[in-house]
Amino acid sequence: MSYLNETHDPALQSWVASANVADNGFPIQNLPFGVFRRTGGDEAFRPGVAIGDQILDLAALAALQPWTDAAGEALQACASEKLNGLMALGQTHWSALRLALSRALRTGSTMQSALEPLLTPMSQAQMSVPAHIGDYTDFYISLNHATAVGKQFRPDNPLLPNYKWVPIGYHGRASSIGVSGQQFRRPVGQTRPPEDGAQPGFGPCQRLDYEFELGIFVGKGNQQGDRIPVDESESHVFGLCILNDWSARDLQAWEYQPLGPFLAKNFASTISPWIVTLDALAPFRAAFERAATDPQPLPYLQAKNADSAAFDIDLETLLATERSRAQGVEPAVIARSNFKDAAFWNVGQLIAHHTVNGCNLAAGDLMGTGTLSGREAGQEGSLLEACQGGKKPVALPWGEERTFLEDNDEVILRARCSKPGYPTISLGECRGMVLPAKG
């Protein structure tokens, strides 16, 4: 079997035994980056890399100064509470560090005894948002989602004329982004009045929803005024995570014209703790295809790598409720889809578009893909789509049903890549829970 470089050799095994368990998701071929500390401790958060069910402390490893050259420089940038320093170094450094970590963690490595004391079990770790997020942008790259939601907000005009030309995006709120496990109060706000001119409604959101997105962490940025060409744009991406863009549909419907969503989104957004690099995802690249009837993108959005610009990542949404937890029932799978089937624009195009006007990106910036929905029933990336705007409740196996989220509901988003002959690469899990509105 051929592979891209030695870090992708499917036969590689780690001296961390749990990394070799089938489908554990964090094999030595993955090596995602996050920020953690021991639960209950008062030590500072620090960067780590996931290996099996363990986390290797990169700040502590940096103190040992095991490497020189690019890998060593990249490691020194991990002597920090966030990953921004590492992110800013760029692709060459990321790949060098990945290779050095792969060699250090593999079976037979002479570094095993030095590294064993630097492991923390994931079960004893608390995770944090892995980077200082300077700016957060949310895109809207799923044609299926745009069409389905468009139908509900604008029945006569679901897909606007710009959709197939412009990777539609808008700025979101960085301050309210939390890491998996985030709990937040149901937002309160204004809702559309029964008729124009009447007093709007006011109170806790009645149509609270999740949105399954992937998050794209920017690595190396660009100077203001410069653009990042589409053929270089992927090298500016540090990696991907899962993102839940919680949405208050009733607040959104009333506030969003003419300047876009605001309070309907900015109360909370949740990301998974591990950033899986594009290096780790390389074996799951796929052709990026548009329908023959769709227009070709403008030249600044045409990359040479279209035959491999998509990523084959399975997405799975689960829901747990107060009742399911009380009954000891497992969370229910309510949707399954795949990134490559859901995306009308690819990662490189988003970076090229974002900077075509000279807008400056910085290490640690986060971009959401927008809700990722497949074409078929059961592939929806939000309840709004699954319940057809509230008309068709989603049945849960323990006897409840949902149109929108109720208090104490927990949404669990999972993403992973798998194919025969290669270890499963997990993006981990993004959990978040709705608490009752503040009284």
Add this chain to the structure above:
Amino acid sequence: MSYLNETHDPALQSWVASANVADNGFPIQNLPFGVFRRTGGDEAFRPGVAIGDQILDLAALAALQPWTDAAGEALQACASEKLNGLMALGQTHWSALRLALSRALRTGSTMQSALEPLLTPMSQAQMSVPAHIGDYTDFYISLNHATAVGKQFRPDNPLLPNYKWVPIGYHGRASSIGVSGQQFRRPVGQTRPPEDGAQPGFGPCQRLDYEFELGIFVGKGNQQGDRIPVDESESHVFGLCILNDWSARDLQAWEYQPLGPFLAKNFASTISPWIVTLDALAPFRAAFERAATDPQPLPYLQAKNADSAAFDIDLETLLATERSRAQGVEPAVIARSNFKDAAFWNVGQLIAHHTVNGCNLAAGDLMGTGTLSGREAGQEGSLLEACQGGKKPVALPWGEERTFLEDNDEVILRARCSKPGYPTISLGECRGMVLPAKG
């Protein structure tokens, strides 16, 4: 004449002589905060307070530890490259520092000889963005502007039904905010095709505009999930500056549906370097009035201080061009208006609205008011309004005319408060220049 407290006594004079010159704008009654360093030096930026044509170095003053209690704590927070630490302390500390600075800088102060070496002439200083801006929000509070622009984007439906109920806002880009003197490349991007389905245009923006806004710097923030009640909200505001929200109208018209402006705005925004505190603006408070035919706001937006929730601030827009500079002609005034006449929502309402859903604000966050336009001709806050969407060019006294901005045009925004018997309080100047698009 009565005054609010001793810092507002109009008879106060400073031992910095230039602060006592009539209409100099930075008298001892102003004391705005900024961040500066000596031009050409390689020292770090540090906080300073403007007094006359001088800047008092607050980081150096902090090293002298002249005060204890709240003023001393506030001063110690200025031993930093940005104002975020001071901002986070809250109103009590800001007022204490203002009082201590007022006493130290006034004629007869025993601190004069200690402070004189800590002055830098403004003419020898380079200014910087005064805070780390975590999140930037842009509002849309001018009914006149919303109506005038709405007419151009939606002739049949200029003012949407939510406008008089919801303080419309959206998130903007923090990374591209620069300080007065900013120069930026004309943005490039897509424009609406001649007909739906045809290929969009692509190239340098042809309808580049300025927007005269005020910027509101958040001081003390709130915890995620908590709201800031409208009657407390002004105490979370550190102060105001001038903001130019540069806008690419042709890019905006094509991209903004359904999620709002994006590349049309995020290439650059410019702020004035001095933040004038609400304390300094207190003598210029005015009644905040709505027309009798307008609805009363919902209870969460009804503040008890409506009789003083507006600020009487004169706004003036000037334009200089390559030709005017070559001819040695002064920049031309192209519009004049006033904050209190232009605003349909007040500062406190914006903070209360932004947090009603639990969204967390942080020290250093910036909010734009949105374009501030008066009702009459000559009071427009943008060229789009002044030239009626390109139909009626604005004549310049040196023989040129403008519909939108041309390369090397410089826009100069000024704001100040004046009334009989009180020294003029200036918000300073916000200058920015358009460079040609990158080839």
